Structure formats: C-alpha cells, structure tokens
Amino acid sequence: xxxxxxxxxxxxxxxxxxxxxxxxxxxxxxxxxxxxxxxxxxxxxxxxxxxxxxxxxxxxxxxxxxxxxxxxxxxxxxxxxxxxxxxxxxxxxxxxxxxxxxxxxxxxxxxxxxxxxxxxxxxxxxxxxxxxxxxxxxxxxxxxxxxxxxxxxxxxxxxxxxxxxxxxxxxxxxxxxxxxxxxxxxxxxxxxxxxxxxxxxxxxxxxxxxxxxxxxxxxxxxxxxxxxxxxxxxxxxxxxxxxxxxxxxxxxxxxxxxxxxx
Amino acid sequence: xxxxxxxxxxxxxxxxxxxxxxxxxxxxxxxxxxxxxxxxxxxxxxxxxxxxxxxxxxxxxxxxxxxxxxxxxxxxxxxxxxxxxxxxxxxxxxxxxxxxxxxxxxxxxxxxxxxxxxxxxxxxxxxxxxxxxxxxxxxxxxxxxxxxxxxxxxxxxxxxxxxxxxxxxxxxxxxxxxxxxxxxxxxxxxxxxxxxxxxxxxxxxxxxxxxxxxxxxxxxxxxxxxxxxxxxxxxxxxxxxxxxxxxxxxxxxxx
Numbered sequence: 001x002x003x004x005x006x007x008x009x010x011x012x013x014x015x016x017x018x019x020x021x022x023x024x025x026x027x028x029x030x031x032x033x034x035x036x037x038x039x040x041x042x043x044x045x046x047x048x049x050x051x052x053x054x055x056x057x058x059x060x061x062x063x064x065x066x067x068x069x070x071x072x073x074x075x076x077x078x079x080x081x082x083x084x085x086x087x088x089x090x091x092x093x094x095x096x097x098x099x100x101x102x103x104x105x106x107x108x109x110x111x112x113x114x115x116x117x118x119x120x121x122x123x124x125x126x127x128x129x130x131x132x133x134x135x136x137x138x139x140x141x142x143x144x145x146x147x148x149x150x151x152x153x154x155x156x157x158x159x160x161x162x163x164x165x166x167x168x169x170x171x172x173x174x175x176x177x178x179x180x181x182x183x184x185x186x187x188x189x190x191x192x193x194x195x196x197x198x199x200x201x202x203x204x205x206x207x208x209x210x211x212x213x214x215x216x217x218x219x220x221x222x223x224x225x226x227x228x229x230x231x232x233x234x235x236x237x238x239x240x241x242x243x244x245x246x247x248x249x250x251x252x253x254x255x256x257x258x259x260x261x262x
Numbered sequence: 263x264x265x266x267x268x269x270x271x272x273x274x275x276x277x278x279x280x281x282x283x284x285x286x287x288x289x290x291x292x293x294x295x296x297x298x299x300x301x302x303x304x305x306x307x308x309x310x311x312x313x314x315x316x317x318x319x320x321x322x323x324x325x326x327x328x329x330x331x332x333x334x335x336x337x338x339x340x341x342x343x344x345x346x347x348x349x350x351x352x353x354x355x356x357x358x359x360x361x362x363x364x365x366x367x368x369x370x371x372x373x374x375x376x377x378x379x380x381x382x383x384x385x386x387x388x389x390x391x392x393x394x395x396x397x398x399x400x401x402x403x404x405x406x407x408x409x410x411x412x413x414x415x416x417x418x419x420x421x422x423x424x425x426x427x428x429x430x431x432x433x434x435x436x437x438x439x440x441x442x443x444x445x446x447x448x449x450x451x452x453x454x455x456x457x458x459x460x461x462x463x464x465x466x467x468x469x470x471x472x473x474x475x476x477x478x479x480x481x482x483x484x485x486x487x488x489x490x491x492x493x494x495x496x497x498x499x500x501x502x503x504x505x506x507x508x509x510x511x512x513x514x515x516x517x
Contacts, residue, residue, distance in 0.1 A: 109444055109446065110444075113444055113445070113446050114445055115444065115445040115446075130401070130429075130446045131403075131429035131430050131446070209432075209433070209437065210437075210440075212430075213403065213429065213430030213432065213437075213441065213446075214406065214432055214437075215429065215430050215431055216431075224433070227433055228406050228408050228409075228433050229408070230333070230334070230337070231331070231406075231409050231433070232333075232408045234337065
C-alpha cells in the first residue's frame, strides 16, 4: 500500500470485534467437532442426502435466475426513477428480508395454494403448484429476491448517474445506456447480490416447509432433510450441516473472487 | 446420541459466550419456584390446563413449558437442558432418556393416541376409508417415517395392506394438519386429538385399522432435577383422576 500510514484503531475495538468473530466461528467449529468422521462419507452419500443436495442446488439455481430476471429491473427502477409512494413501495417489496420465512410460506400458501388467491385459476389452467418442485422455487425466490434488490440498488446509487448522463448527451438511447453503461458498471454489485440470493435460497427452510411440503427428490431440500434426520439420526444431521456450511463457504469465497475479477 | 469429547478451546469459548445469556435469562422472582416441564407438542392444551390446576394447588410455584417434538426435547435434555419433567409422545424417545440414565424413576404411561384420517371441511375428495388414500389423484399428506406419527401411519398402511404415494411426508403432525386445514391436501393422517382440537376446520374419518397406530405417552421425572418433589407431584397430577379426565376430554385414550 502506498497510502499514508493508516490512522489506526483504538485498541479496545479489537476485543468486541474478536468476540463477534468468535461468536460466529465457534458454533461452526462445534459442528466440525461433532462430526462422526468415520462414517462421514456414508452419511452424506446416502440416497436421501444426495437427493436433497441435488434438489437444493437445482432449485437454488433456478430461483437465483428468477431473482436476477425480476430483481435487476426492480433495483433499476428503484434507484433511477422517482415516483410518489416509491419509499413505501421499496419498504414493501423488501419486506421478505425481515419477515420470518414461515410467514412468507403462509402468504404463498394463500396465494398459490389450491384455495389461494391465484391457485384456483391456475388449477383450472392445469398448473398445479402445491407439493411440487415449483413451490420450492417460489418459496426460495420470495425470500431471496430482496437480497438481490438491496445490494444492486446500493451499487446503482454508489455508481451514480454521471456516465449515464454523458452517454445520453452523446446520443445513446435509454436501452443502450442501460446495457452498455449502467449494468456493466454495477456488475460486481449484481454478482454479489446474486450470490447472496443463491446462498439464501440454499438455506431456505421455513417458507418451504410451510408452503411446499417435504418429499424426497421433489420438495425435500437439504435444510428440510437435516431437520428430519435429527429425529432419528443426529449424526447424519450434523454431517449434512457441515456439507451445507462447506457449500456456503465455497459460494461466498467464489463471490469474493468474482467480485474482484470484474 | 453419542457424546463426543468437545475440544477444550471450543467449550471454553462457548462457555464464555453463553454466560451472558444464561445470567440474563434467569431473572424470575426469588421466592417463586419454577418447574420446567418438557412435553410433546400434542400435549399443549391438556398440559396447560393441568398447569393451572397445579399452580392453584401449590403456592409460589410456576410451571414453565417447553412444547416441541419429543425427539427434540430428548436431545435438549441430553445436552444438559434443565428439565424437571419429561412427557413423551412415544416410548422410543422416552427409552432414549432412560438409556442415558437421565430418568429419575421408571416412566409411567398416562395416555394413548391413535391416528385418524383428517379431510378438509366438506371432504372434497370423498374419502371414506384408508383404501381411498391410496387411489391415484388423491393428495395424501402423512408424517415422515422418522417421526412417531409417521411410524404409526406406516403401521396403518401395512395393516391395511396398502401402498400409498403421499405427496408430502412432513416432519410434524402439525404440518400435516395445516396442509389439510388449508385444503392443500385431500387427506392427512393425524392424531385423534388433533382433529378434536382443530374443531370444525377439518373432518375426522375413523378407520378399523386404527388399533395398529396406537401411540403410548410415558411421563418421567428427570434425574438431577432441583425440584424433585414438585416434579413427582406434577407427574402424579397427570396420572390422577383430574389429569385423566382432562386428557380424556381432549380425545386421548387412557392406558
């Protein structure tokens, strides 16, 4: 670093900072300490475990794509336009961020359920969502979408509109500005938002179990499998928890790398 | 669950972290004794009534409940939760407590429960028997085989020589009931007591194979309880005439 020597921090700051770090890391270590290593491979490669992991990865990927498809326009509208009631609208669409997921599950049930607001008309059209993998994707998208919107909107505001204005004065159409200026500028923000959303999808439990049900290979994602395994096989639950922790670490690590590369 | 030696550093860190929260959590009145009763979720209504009764009988005693799935409760007690009384929804989970030498006395059976078919109000799929649950197009929800209500459902399936394909295998009977109440499922297998508690939100359809689904509820006081006398008194109340009539009123059968 060629910066002037940094100001430094008062020493007392390090104690609560360390405590905070320990608070997060010690429980993770506790999982590692509890893993039954001799049977670890057998536990995590059982048929039900593999089905759950595969389902989790598939649904989280689809859900993240949906989040990007809907979240990028949402964040752009929120960051680049002004209209009455915008603040209220922003708060409302970000609500799943602070809602308990089980509330999200109930809300989805009364929307897409067989007797829900839209469920009946969908059943007439031959679309059945209850107890299907689609229900899992809906639950994950519902809870993860705000993560992407928040981080992307923040990135858009930080990036500012200077380059966009310049491009516009040089004759670029709004479409070109969005495609060639706005989005490339906030790519790192979009990437980290998408990764956050993916991680949130992977961990989704409450909305899924309330709305989608739990059946191996169809709706029982990894968190639901862990929850169920605890009943009879705590060792398997611990082993699968570690798998989920590892997947999360890989995803976040990849995101950090990705963010820097852009 | 097998206990593994936790590395010293980890336990030390945990202890330091937990110290603050436990100190804060124990802020009850000095002269009031708190009895901690860990009871299966299906006992919520009846045990709350019993606790009112118990608190009337004993001055300065407060009954605090932890209602959850029986296996959750056992694992909490095994990990050092301060329970005085444990009431399980099945014998398997009580056996775990006994095997770990955590029961102060021999568990006693105080109630039994059987399964019943629950259908949404109006019975839209026209279910009349267990055999109907195996028909294609019927959306059946049951508990997963890993939990007691799922094991019981499996016994009913075997007794009726059926092979059904549930659309969901839930982790708790509450989740099954909710899928029926909301009309997501055409039918679910839940406890008799659940259908009674749900009132007119669902309809119950009894079936002759129900005997195979009998679940027995044992109660025991927990070894090392600070309030052994009170714990015994609470268990006695559950087993008393008063306790039996409350349990019977909720739909439990008596052993």
